[in-house]
Amino acid sequence: MNIHKNASMTPKGRAHLVREIDRIGLKPAAAAAGLSERTARKWHRRHACEGTGGLLDRSSRPQRCPRRSQASKIERAVALRRTQRLTYECIAERVGLSRSTVARACKAAGVARLPALQDAVPVRRYERQSPGELLHLDTKKLGRFDKPGHRVTGDRTQNTPRAGWQALHVAIDDHSRVGFSLMLADETAKSACAFVLGALRYYKTLGVKVERVMTDNGSAYKSRRFAKLLRRLGIKHIRTRPYTPRTNGKAERFIQTLLREWAYAFIYPTSEHRTRELQPWMYHYNFHRPHSATSHRPPITRLGFDGNNVLRNYI
Template identity: 55%
Template sequence: MNIHKNARLTPRGRERIVRQIDGGQTPEAAARAAGVCPRTARKWFDRYRREGLPGLQDRSSRPHRLYRPTPQPIVEAVERLRRQRFTGKQIAAEVGVSPATVSRILKRLGLNRIAALEPALPIQRYERARPGEMIHIDIKKLGRFSRIGHRITGDRTRQSNQRSRGKGPGLEFVHVAIDDHSRVAFAKIMASEKKHCATAFLRAALAYYESLGIKVERVMTDNGACYKSIAFRRLCKRLGLKHVRTKPYTPKTNGKAERFIQTGLREWAYARAYKTSRDRRIELPRWLHRYNWHRPHVGIGDNVPISRLGLSEDNLLRLHT
């Protein structure tokens, strides 16, 4: 509930007034103690007697009946024209009402956005049949820092001054990979998002998955320049990987990597106040271990990702460090 900053009474304050009056105190005395007029105290007490505690809650100020409601034929005409993709002002000129009236009608009908005219596409969820059949790769930029940043302190002034003088610490690039079937993830902080870092990360990711007994067959990426480069394409061909790129402007196609990035930001990058970005970098391998070995994943039935690899007990003990 959004309480006005100068409000004298909240539902709890109203309850205190009616309890005092119900206990024998006069409305004048209860109102004086709360800093309101006796008429206000009587109003809330009368509502309390009629409706009980629910009657002390805030209500909409909209009248129960409108004096001159918009006729239903006009409402239907507004809806019909909107479905023909008329703008609000065009509808107002066509129907003969004000743009404000058209705006209120469209909002009430849920058609105030053009996107509402198109039915939402059904969510198509998919999952590869076995580990390694496809891994998703993406990149997330993070700012370097040499002291606790504004996300924790709330002070942006020093950061703005540094940027204006061209002395900002710069950026670092978190390259991530996640297996489509098992959700086992790998991440590494690289110097850039250029092709040489993308190819180096792909080699490191393949080595990590190979250490878990996963043979990668396909790689899915977005349409970033590093992934469209000749060097990346040649590396995929040399390693026998099929490279799949997402449709432009449809990040949900690469949704597992996108979701993993959001989880990483919440549970690792911004989870606590690191003193420097170097401390954050040191924490990444530890967080990845928790993610793969100990953190339940909703998308796979609240199991941990490593459980989907079907490793024997001996291999689990060997790999769990």
């Protein structure tokens, strides 16, 4: 039982009051306890009728509430919320209750937030057995700038007019989580092909031979130029289902990490300074940064590299 911090009497004090009333009388006992005779008489009467349990605090809720909403209306309001997904205002108009009453009833029934129309798609996690079996590719547009923008200054009027965009191309190995990224001028098929060649050269230096690549359905990845390059290299191309980015979730998650820990983590004077910091950050990501999918060890450890062998790591 929770006793108010400023309570003048506790159950123990009330028991003492009852004993004093029996010993010296009502009026002296009430005066000694600093209570009115009416209050002292109340506790003495409760103890006589209910025993020690009568000295405990009781709920302040009234025993009857004539103006309380009918239970049938409350049940109907909850049913309308659960089955027809109506708003509080519509339910209140149909049932004849106030909006606040409908809101309280729905909250108590656990339907304050409308349930999803469809069940959530079950998460299907997978991981290839060896490095190079599958390489995830994706791109992200980043704006150019000649001075810090609104993310730093908070002033959206401070921008770089007609600065244009850059395209961050990323690749990540499905098994090892070793990543590779380049900042290129655009997202065209020519840039995508150049990035693939750069990524293959990088992974080759680590002893990884790429067998498959997974991309979304961007125009560059669906181009004939990109398909011809992969055929010539003997690499199988897998594309995700339309409007299903979670299929390529490792690349999407890698981009979010890049944005959080590299692109938006520091105040860069210009976009060129940001680009120059990309490769040092990639070294940190691959060789030093703990990764949850690799038992909180750097991704490079899954390729058999010793984290202390600097000459071998930084090829």
